Amino acid sequence: MDLQRLAAARLVAEPQGGVASRRQLYAAGLQEIHVRRAVESGRWRLHGRHTVAVHTGPLDVVAQRWRAVWEVGESIAVLDGVTALQADGLRTFDDERIHVSAKHNHNTVPLDGIRIHKVIRRVEGELVRAGVPRTRPAVAAIRAAHWAQSDRQAALVLLMVVQQRLTSPGLLATEQRRIRGRTRRAFIKGVVGDIAFGVQSLGELDFARLCRARGIPEPCRQVVRQGPRGRLYLDVGWSCCDLVVEVDGAQHREGVHVMLDNLRQTAHTSHRCRFDVSHGHG
Structure with a gap:
């Protein structure tokens, strides 16, 4: 295969992880015989009826x-x-x-x-x-x-x-x-x-369903509260009773998350609830 056809094939295949379809190669000026010779010589490899890799290594994602x-x-x-x-x-x-x-x-x-x-x-x-x-x-x-x-x-x-x-x-x-x-x-x-309505995690989804199962009114999502360092976004809340709930997943039990969560929650209302989904209970 001449260098011009080889360069054309690589140009097509490069943005596709090093592969091209036979149709693409033929449109770029190659013929079936060029593909067959490149495969038989061990420079290229077939990966099905239509897929040609212009290399012999494994295919990436x-x-x-x-x-x-x-x-x-x-x-x-x-x-x-x-x-x-x-x-x-x-x-x-x-x-x-x-x-x-x-x-x-x-x-x-x-x-x-x-x-x-x-x-x-x-x-x-x-x-x-x-x-x-x-x-x-x-x-x-x-x-x-x-x-x-x-x-x-x-x-x-x-x-x-x-x-x-x-x-x-x-x-x-x-x-x-x-x-x-x-x-x-x-x-x-x-x-x-x-x-x-604002649910952003599996824990919040579980909490919403538990509320419905127990006849608890639908809460507001991503409730905004003003803290000493600016606005705080809390998972759920009910304006009727100034109650907010933070839904803690497993990641809240790792590293410094526990301390940060505790500091954060002392900055807002005195009526606080935490729903822990890391162990399946509240």
């Missing part, structure tokens, strides 16, 4: 995502669910599988490490074409919640996308109404509603 789209079907498949969120910057959510969605009326072949989800329809404006094809964060989050292994995991991903500012509560609510998954519809609607 970016390359694996591109491969998933091409091997499922370049014209029908996009990253979706947790994988689409990770491509947009979601951090600390543990799921090594690559989730891809495709229209339900297309035939697909099972692939190792790739979870293919069939969707009845695409909703208007759901796709991002810049970079690896994927769904927008609000759509991906709602689908990820429907595809989650448990209600707890579903709630976690919905909370995390808002915490990490990948999307907004309003957009989540919009997509929750548009996307009708097959599982936990009522549960997701409830979680999205709580997020819209």
